[in-house]
Amino acid sequence: MEIKKVTLKDLKRIVNLEQKIFKKNAFSKDLIKNLIENNALFLKLEIGNVKKKLIGFIIVIMDKKDRANMINFLIKPEFQNKGFGSYILQKTIDKIKDLKGIKKIVLNVQISNSAAIKLYEKFKFKKNPAILENYYPSGESAFLMELKLEIN
Numbered sequence: 001m002e003i004k005k006v007t008l009k010d011l012k013r014i015v016n017l018e019q020k021i022f023k024k025n026a027f028s029k030d031l032i033k034n035l036i037e038n039n040a041l042f043l044k045l046e047i048g049n050v051k052k053k054l055i056g057f058i059i060v061i062m063d064k065k066d067r068a069n070m071i072n073f074l075i076k077p078e079f080q081n082k083g084f085g086s087y088i089l090q091k092t093i094d095k096i097k098d099l100k101g102i103k104k105i106v107l108n109v110q111i112s113n114s115a116a117i118k119l120y121e122k123f124k125f126k127k128n129p130a131i132l133e134n135y136y137p138s139g140e141s142a143f144l145m146e147l148k149l150e151i152n
């Protein structure tokens with residue numbers, strides 16, 4: 001199992017997965033390309049020794065001076081609920097902690113996505129009780145969740 005930076009070579013696979021999982025709410029190809037080119041913390045999880053298989057990814061942007069925003073995260077359906085999401089999330093949090101001056105990580109999650117909310121709570125993210133109505137293109141609402149980091 002390996003975590004690496006996403007490159008433009010991964011673009012097609014990432015876009016396909018994104019559309020398959022998030023449908024109406026999927027990021028566009030242009031946005032994903034832009035995030036790769038502009039050095040977001042864009043990480044992929046690969047398995048396999050000889051033939052590497054991309055099974056998930058996570059995208060984080062620094063949207064304020066002291067804040068990281070986890071704007072996209074998925075694991076391929078057939079690999080979900082096997083610990084892979086926790087693995088890449090832990091490594092990503094560790095990398096963010098290494099960036100000087102970042103005090104918190106935020107993310108938005110669909111209010112109906114109890115599996116993801118459970119995962120974030122396992123990692124000590126706290127749910128803001130205010131519901132962000134109509135947050136997604138699909139019309140669904142979101143929670144904002146936040147993890148305060150130890151000052152570094």
Ligand SMILES: CC(C)(COP(=O)(O)OP(=O)(O)OC[C@H]1O[C@@H](n2cnc3c(N)ncnc32)[C@H](O)[C@@H]1OP(=O)(O)O)[C@@H](O)C(=O)NCCC(=O)NCCS
Pocket residue numbers: 021073074075076079080081082083084085086087108109110113114115116118119122
């Ligand atoms: C959310 C997601 C990234 C989690 O990745 P994963 O590899 O399935 O996560 P893990 O196997 O590490 O599970 C971590 C925790 O999530 C929760 N969880 C995962 N799948 C679950 C399910 N089907 N039902 C209930 N809880 C679930 C559990 O609390 C689990 O912890 P536990 O095993 O200690 O009980 C993955 O399910 C996914 O890609 N979902 C679709 C896209 C998505 O919703 N992305 C997040 C957008 S905010």
